[in-house]
Amino acid sequence: MAEGTVSGVVEAVSAGTSRASTADFPAVVRTATGSVPSGRAVPNGARNWRARYARALRITDFVIIVGVVFGTQLGWLGFHTQVAMPVQTWPGVSSYTALSCLIVLSWLLALAVADTRSARVIGVGPVEYQRVFNSSVMLFGLIAIAAFLLQVEASRGYLLIALPAGVLLLLLGRYLWRVWLRAKRRKGEYSARVLLVGSERSVKHTADELRRSRSAGYIVAGACIPAHRSAEVLDGSDIPVMGGVSSVESALKLTGADTVVITSTDELGPTRVKQISWTLEAGKQHLVLAPSITDIAGPRIHTRPVAGLPLMHVETPRFSPAQRFVKRMMDIFGSLFMLLLLSPAFLVISLLVLFTPGRPVIYKQARIGRHGREFRMWKFRSMIPDAEGMLQSLLDAQDHGNRVQFKMKNDPRITPIGRVLRKYSLDELPQLFNVLGGSMSLVGPRPPIQREVEQYDDHVHRRFLVKPGITGLWQVSGRSSLSWDDSVRLDLSYVENWSVMSDLVILFKTFKAALVPGDTTG
Numbered sequence: 001m002a003e004g005t006v007s008g009v010v011e012a013v014s015a016g017t018s019r020a021s022t023a024d025f026p027a028v029v030r031t032a033t034g035s036v037p038s039g040r041a042v043p044n045g046a047r048n049w050r051a052r053y054a055r056a057l058r059i060t061d062f063v064i065i066v067g068v069v070f071g072t073q074l075g076w077l078g079f080h081t082q083v084a085m086p087v088q089t090w091p092g093v094s095s096y097t098a099l100s101c102l103i104v105l106s107w108l109l110a111l112a113v114a115d116t117r118s119a120r121v122i123g124v125g126p127v128e129y130q131r132v133f134n135s136s137v138m139l140f141g142l143i144a145i146a147a148f149l150l151q152v153e154a155s156r157g158y159l160l161i162a163l164p165a166g167v168l169l170l171l172l173g174r175y176l177w178r179v180w181l182r183a184k185r186r187k188g189e190y191s192a193r194v195l196l197v198g199s200e201r202s203v204k205h206t207a208d209e210l211r212r213s214r215s216a217g218y219i220v221a222g223a224c225i226p227a228h229r230s231a232e233v234l235d236g237s238d239i240p241v242m243g244g245v246s247s248v249e250s251a252l253k254l255t256g257a258d259t260v261v262i263t264s265t266d267e268l269g270p271t272r273v274k275q276i277s278w279t280l281e282a283g284k285q286h287l288v289l290a291p292s293i294t295d296i297a298g299p300r301i302h303t304r305p306v307a308g309l310p311l312m313h314v315e316t317p318r319f320s321p322a323q324r325f326v327k328r329m330m331d332i333f334g335s336l337f338m339l340l341l342l343s344p345a346f347l348v349i350s351l352l353v354l355f356t357p358g359r360p361v362i363y364k365q366a367r368i369g370r371h372g373r374e375f376r377m378w379k380f381r382s383m384i385p386d387a388e389g390m391l392q393s394l395l396d397a398q399d400h401g402n403r404v405q406f407k408m409k410n411d412p413r414i415t416p417i418g419r420v421l422r423k424y425s426l427d428e429l430p431q432l433f434n435v436l437g438g439s440m441s442l443v444g445p446r447p448p449i450q451r452e453v454e455q456y457d458d459h460v461h462r463r464f465l466v467k468p469g470i471t472g473l474w475q476v477s478g479r480s481s482l483s484w485d486d487s488v489r490l491d492l493s494y495v496e497n498w499s500v501m502s503d504l505v506i507l508f509k510t511f512k513a514a515l516v517p518g519d520t521t522g
Contacts, residue, residue: 049189049190049191050119053117053119053122053177053181053190054117054119056177057116057117057122057173057174057177058108058117060173060177061108061111061170061173062108064166064169064170064173065104065107065108065166065170066104067169068162068165068166068169069100069103069104069107069162069166070100070104072158072161072162072165073096073097073100073158076155076157076158076161077096077155077158096155096158103143103162106139106143107136107139107166110135110136110138110139111131111132111135111136111170113135114131114132114134114135115131116128116131116132116135119192122178122181123178123181123182123185123215123216123217124178124213124215124216124217126499126501126502126504126505128174128178129171129174129501129505130501132167132170132171132174133167133171136163136166136167136170137163137167140159140163143159144159181215181217182215185214185215185216185217186214186215188219190217191214191217191218191219192217192218192219192258192259192286193219193221193255193256193257193258193259194210194218194219194220194221194257194259194260194261195221195222195223195224195242195248195251195252195255195257195259195260195261196220196222196223196224196239196261196263197223197224197225197245197248197260197261197262197263197268197276198225198226198262198263198264198268199225199226199263199264200225200234200235202263202264202290203223203225203234203239203263204234204237204239205263206261206263206290207220207223207237207239218259220239221240221255221256221257222239222240222241222242222251222254222255222257223239223240223241223242224241224242224243224244224245224247224248224251225241225244225245226244226245226268227244240255242254242255245268245272248260248276248279249276249279252279252280252285257285258284258285258286259285259286259287259288260276260280260285260286260287260288261288261289261290262276262287262288262289262290263290273289291312319465319466319498323498326500327441327498327500327503328438330442330500330503331435331436331438331441331442332436334435334442334507335432335433335435335436335442336436338432339432339433339436342429342432345426345429346429346430349380349421349426349429350380352417353380353381353417353421356381356415356416356417356418357384357385357415359381359385360381361380361381362378362379362380362381362430363378363379363380363381363382363383364376364377364378364379365377365379365449366449366450367447367448367449367468368447368448368449368450368453368464368468369439369440369447369464369467369468370464370465370466370467370468371464372453372461372464374450375434375439375440376439377431377434377439377440377447378430378431378433378434379427379428379430379431380421380426380427380428380429380430381418381427382414382415382417382418382419382421382422382427383413383414383415383418384413384414384415424514425510425513425514428470431470432470434470435470438467439467440467440468440469440470441466441467441468441469441470442469442470442471442503442507443469443470443471443472443494443502443503443506443507444466444467444468444469444472444494445463445466445468445469445472445474445491445494445495446468446469446472446474446475446487446491447468447469448468459492460488460492462492462495462496463488463491463492463495465495466494466495466498471506471507471510472490472491472494472506473490473491473493473494473506474487474490474491475510475513476506476509476510476513477490
């Protein structure tokens with residue numbers, strides 16, 4: 001399933017056409033997203049959003065690939081240029097125009113075979129981007145092998161331009177569609193309508209996780225709870241109860257749900273779960289098993305059918321030397337590039353801070369890093385002198401942080417220049433030197449101070465398994481508006497599920513947040 005929702009979901013789609021009676025249910029079920037009249041399904045347009053969205057992606061991919069491939073040919077070679085190759089080996093491809101047509105068709109086929117438009121990967125998470133990238137690179141690898149074996153002397157520049165340009169534009173196209181999709185999902189559109197089935201406690205837990213990220217595209221339409229009759233709403237929530245587990249088929253028709261999420265199976269049993277799967281309409285209704293474990297990313301989850309049992313294997317977090325080497329190389333080259341690129345900004349900011357009251361320009365603060373070791377973190381000074389000495393007197397006035405991290409929306413210690421620097425996260429630029437020196441990483445958990453560490457519960461110390469970062473999930477997910485529990489959850493989720501692609505996604509979101517800042521208290 002997608003990041004930010006119930007993680008580690010095993011999804012199985014089964015077929016069936018049977019429907020149960022809706023006579024035992026009220027005429028209208030009111031939910032947070034509207035009402036569905038009794039006996040009337042959700043309109044086909046609402047149900048077919050997956051097909052419409054996939055069709056839009058298919059058209060966009062086609063336009064991009066055709067534009068890139070033929071644009072590269074026209075700009076680099078011109079039309080109908082002959083390919084140097086034995087005509088008898090591959091008589092159908094004797095010009096670059098024919099070769100371009102073959103590449104376009106093969107590229108579109110590769111994206112389709114990799115299932116890059118599946119409803120299970122679109123909207124959130126890096127899997128969609130990974131599939132687009134991997135299938136494109138694999139295609140051009142196969143083209144290179146085929147050209148070698150068939151002695152095709154195709155222009156290297158033609159291929160070297162078309163591949164990276166095409167991949168970048170495909171990823172950009174997917175990102176722009178994802179922005180549009182998330183806007184629709186915030187309005188309750190282009191989302192799966194979910195019927196939760198399980199114990200009351202597990203239903204509430206799963207509903208909370210699904211609602212944590214509306215962009216994942218799951219709207220809770222109702223719940224079926226063992227030993228419960230239909231009621232107005234579930235206690236302590238706005239989820240309508242549609243009856244017990246024997247009412248799933250009728251509840252599906254009444255609520256218009258297209259996805260059944262089994263949140264616990266103690267009361268259901270394997271036979272009942274199988275019966276539920278048989279009643280679902282193939283390709284239009286889906287069955288999802290949601291385990292109680294959360295914040296586990298896809299690469300750590302593997303399913304293995306054994307004697308008819310869909311066993312889920314959850315790998316323990318591993319930090320191999322190869323992974324650490326890759327991350328360190330990303331940090332070194334990334335920080336060097338950004339230091340060179342932003343060197344004029346360093347000079348301007350240094351002069352601005354220099355003319356504000358107090359010294360120094362660069363503020364050094366003790367922070368706790370990997371394995372609990374202390375290091376000096378660098379920042380442009382954004383506060384008045386003796387800001388630390390004023391902290392104790394401001395603790396009672398805290399209005400924007402949480403029980404461990406101190407934040408104030410209008411902190412009187414921050415200078416006018418400092419407010420601008422913090423708004424755009426420019427005060428954190430000197431931490432690039434920390435990254436280059438090895439005490440920090442570009443992406444990682446928030447670097448805490450000793451006073452905060454002293455308040456940590458035992459499990460929170462797992463965040464010290466990796467280096468702290470300039471940015472991280474905590475920064476692109478709310479920063480100061482997060483509760484302490486949410487901050488810990490995001491940091492530990494990053495530590496246990498690290499990947500190169502997740503770092504790239506977080507860096508992209510950080511640049512976007514810096515250009516269009518929201519909360520400025522972090």
